[in-house]
Amino acid sequence: MFSHRPALSSTLALLGGATLMAPLAAQADALEQQRQDLEGFQVIAHRGASGHAPEHTWPAYDQALAMGADYLELDVHMSADGRLVAIHDTTLDRTTEGQGPVKERSLDELKTLDAGSWFNEAHPEHADDAYAGAEILTLDEVIDRYGQDVRYYIETKSPKDYPELQDALVSKLEAEGLVQSGSVVIQSFSQTSLKEVHDLNPDIPLVQLLWYSPGEDGQTLEEWTGVTPSPADITDADFQAIADYADGVGPNYLYDGQPVIDADFIDQAHANGLLVHVYTINEKDQMRQLLDWGVDGLFTNFPDRLKDVREE
Structure with missing residues (x-):
């Protein structure tokens, strides 16, 4: 899998320079590790x-x-x-006490909303008083x-x-x-x-x-x-x-x-x-x-x- 993705190794070969090689190699290793991990479950x-x-x-x-x-x-x-x-x-209606589109509210306005209490009402078997008042992140x-x-x-x-x-x-x-x-x-x-x-x-x-x-x-x-x-x-x-x-x-x-x-x-x-x-x-x-x-x-x-x- 992922054979269609460009490899960072080609970038390494093109750039050269000792100061660039180590960090770029580390990035290539990290991306390759992620791709290997994705091939697992x-x-x-x-x-x-x-x-x-x-x-x-x-x-x-x-x-x-x-x-x-x-x-x-x-x-x-x-x-x-x-x-x-x-x-x-x-929209805000389902998971907060607010109404209307998310895109019409500033961040300050979104931060005033309670994004947790709805869950306690909808799922009493998992309710926790600590969830009330949770903020939009x-x-x-x-x-x-x-x-x-x-x-x-x-x-x-x-x-x-x-x-x-x-x-x-x-x-x-x-x-x-x-x-x-x-x-x-x-x-x-x-x-x-x-x-x-x-x-x-x-x-x-x-x-x-x-x-x-x-x-x-x-x-x-x-x-x-x-x-x-x-x-x-x-x-x-x-x-x-x-x-x-x-x-x-x-x-x-x-x-x-x-x-x-x-x-x-x-x-x-x-x-x-x-x-x-x-x-x-x-x-x-x-x-x-x-x-x-x-x-x-x-x-x-x-x-x-x-x-x-x-x-x-």
Whole structure:
């Protein structure tokens, strides 16, 4: 896998100079280590350990890491004043007492909102008084807390709403040394967003998210952005078109309780040099099935459950 990615060794050969060789070699080693690790199985904590704590908050992230997650998954939007913030929805209504689009609020306004109490109401079996009052976090804050000790799996959300998001995100990751240290994967449903990231820095591993659901006839599966045809009709050429800019695909496993991909889909993706990271798997029997099929990683709200299944 990853044969389509440019190697930093070619950069080393071109640059020369003793003072540059050591740090560049270290970067190449770190990126190569990340790619080797990605070829093993990855536990991806979906919005943190979001089955146990409010998504995209310190408790969710800290618990995910304590449970042995390989990657913290973050959804990134932008505030009205251009700050990158970790929140899944385009609006504030579900996970805060606020209302309306995230992009219409300044960071100061977003920071006044309670992003934790909703969880206690929605999930009383996991409620904790300490979750009340949790803040919406900036990407800066997350990186300041964990640095290069953690790997991040970042989704560019609603890129049409934030044309500058890709440049701001890549610039931040580069400035913090997270690309060079092999600490980040970027994912998106937007092919345009991923291609822009690829152009900005081709060393960042990318994953094309896919969502399969029935089309107008109610039976034939369609990918909602049109990146691929139905899984039943997907060809090597379709996978190769993704492999031109990405390292993997991230499909849903189920729609309305029924599988939309199978072992053949995973095998075909692998045959075309693509990783397969499936979302969002919270039940142990589903985890076992996908592990048997040979997926390379799973997004889950319960990293502890996935760890238990892998240790069976």
